[in-house]
Amino acid sequence: MDIYFLFVVILFALAASDLVVGVSNDAVNFLNSAIGSKVGKRWLIMGVASLGILFGVLFSSGMMEVARKGIFNPELFTFAHVMVIFLAVMLTDILLLDLFNTLGMPTSTTVSIVFELLGAAVAVSTFHLIQTGESLSELVNYINTSKAILIISGIFLSIFVAFSAGVIAQFISRLMFSFRYKERLNSVGPWWTGIAMTILSYFIIIKGLKGSVFFNNDFNNWVQANNYWLVIANLIFWTALSFGLQKYTKINILKVLVFVGTFSLALAFASNDLVNFIGVPIAGFQSFMAWKGSGIGADSFMMDALGGKVPTPMIILVLAAAVMIITLWKSKKARTVTATEINLSRQEEGNERFKPNWLARTFVNLNQKLINYVFALLPEKMKHKIKKNYDRNNLKNEAKGASFDMVRASVNLTIASMLIAIATSYKMPLSTTYVSFMVAMGTSLADKAWGNGTAAHRVAGVLNVIGGWFMTAIIAFSISAFFATLIFSWDLAGLTIVILLVAAILFLSYRHHSRQQQEVENEPEQGIVNG
Structure with missing residues (x-):
């Protein structure tokens, strides 16, 4: 058997595993708002998300650009070299994402794949330059530095933007609805739902369907040329429909909004983030x-072919969708990651997972002083209105066990979708995980979910998660470079060592998580993700 054919088989076997660990981590992006607000039965929420994944894959453009040429310049690498890079990346990705899943910490699959490609490419390029006697200063020619810097800067900038947008949007929404939002659904609900549904519809078209194999360039060009008219038409349609549903039916329009938001984020995840797992x-x-029929040795065949656009066969996309949907329903680690985010954003107090530290306490103190200062500058009428809308005395939860209400759930989904759609329209890369998580944390802060007794704990948790994001980049780069070095130096023997090492760590991780799950199943606070 050709050793490189074996490498391809191994890559596809790793792809299935990577889909499982990747979906387990990314599911939090589109599930947490619906589950946290108890918008419906868990099977219904999962069904809507599954439909979003299926539609996202079917309407995917199928272009895996980042994996082929986004981080390194393939025309300078031989076939043998790129296979080393790809094997090192996949093995690292499975190991890294499983680690975060076990810890119950959401991280970015985009950041992980970018830094894994970067680490492996740098390692292979360095050894190649040493072998050929070239100067290491040539390394910059092998790496697509401008693209890498653009991706990295865009991703980390999204942290601040998403948090700020979440705070502002939730504060405005709470002034509109108050915590007794059902009393204002008739007057305010249709307007808010119309705006939110317009954003979500635009998000589905721009982020989810743009460039799809089902739509030609004429359609895409028409969308770009008629952006404003498309938004206005959607706004009129959804607002009118919301008024009609509110007046003539007993349907809770905020429930509809949360389900549509869940569907849209799941669709975007499947159609755009699929590259992180099978690219x-x-x-x-x-x-x-490309190499097989060339008649040229693997060490001499240059990979210019990766510079072009080659669509992924639909059968592979459908199989990927099946794996993702099954994982969504079955993965216990997905529930662990979801629990972390929901617990950090829940409205009520309870057992806190994270212990406060000096940095968290400092942030809480500074934030409280800033709020007091701004509040003191407001007119008395405004102060009274804010206090009235934030009054939660004798308030009964609409759904037993809900961590927050549907107003906040709808804001989480709408603002995250809006930010991702804007970034996509301007071709700015960002992490859907970072955006979704930071919007949820921003809305939690604006909703005063972080009270005096919980603020330091919650902020400490957020800082832990953000710290984990920076560690994602460092760990991904380092381990991928290490694995690439072993495989590059020892060929099949090096690959065997790496596979056995990863398999052993995954086995230990599985045992640890199983014991961890047995311990937390009896804790009431964890029940929020099992409803």
């Missing part, structure tokens, strides 16, 4: 097919 194996397969 590398697809690139490996395309590399193998």
Whole structure:
């Protein structure tokens, strides 16, 4: 058997595993708002998300650009070299994402794949330059530095923007609805729902369907040329429909909004983030097919073919969707990650997972002083209105066990979708995980979910998660470079060592998580993700 054919088989086997660990971590992006607000039965929420994933994959453009040429310049690498890079990346990705899943910490699959590609490419390029006697200063030619810097800066900038947008949007929404939002649904609800549904519809078209294989360039060009008219038409339609539903039916329009938001984020996840899980194996397969009939040695065949656009076969996309949907329903680690975010954003106090530290306490104190200062500058009428709308005395929860209400759930989904759609329209890369998580934390702060007794704990948790994001980049780069070094130096023996090492760590991780789950199943606070 050709060793490189074996490498391709291994890559696709790793792709299935990567889909499982990737979905387990990314599911929090589109599930947490619906689950946290108890908008419906868990099977219904999962069903809506599953439909979003299926539609997202079917309407996907299928272009795996980042894996092929986004981080390194493939025309300077041989076939043998890119296969080393791809194997190192996939093995690292599975290991890294499983680690975060076990810890119950959401992280960015985009950041992980970018830094894994970067680490492996740097390692392979360095050894190649040493072998050929070239100067290491040539390394910059092998790496697509401008693209890498753009992706990295855009991703980390989204942290601040998403948090700020979440705070502002939730504060305005709470002034509109108050915590007794059902009393104002008739007057305020249709307007808010119309605006939110317009944002979500635009998000689905721009982020989810743009560039799809089902729509030609004429359609995409029409969308771009008629952006404003498209928004206005959607706004009129959804506002009118919301008024009609509110007046003539007993349907809770905020429930509809949360379900549509869940569907739209799941669709965008499947159609755009799929590259993070199967992009590398697809690139490996395309590399193998380009090399196979060339008659040139693997160490001499240059990978110019990866510079073009090659769509992914639909059968592979459908199989990927099946794996993602099954994982969504079955993965216990997905529930662990979801629990972390919901617990950090829940309205009520309870057992806190994270212990406060000096940085968290400092942030809480500064934030409280800033709020007091701004509040003191407001007119008395405004102060009275704010206090009235934030009054939660004798308030009964609409759903037993809900961590927050549907007003906040709808804001989480709408603002996250809006930010992702804006970034996409301007071709600015960002992390859907970072955006979704930071919007949820911003709305929690604006909703005063972080009270005096919980603020330091919650902020400490947020800082832990953000710290984990920076560690994602460092760990992804370092481990991928290490794995690439072993495989590059020892060929099949090095690959065997790496696979056995990863398998052993995953086994230990599985045992640890199983014991961890047994301990938390009896804790009432964890029940919020099991409803």
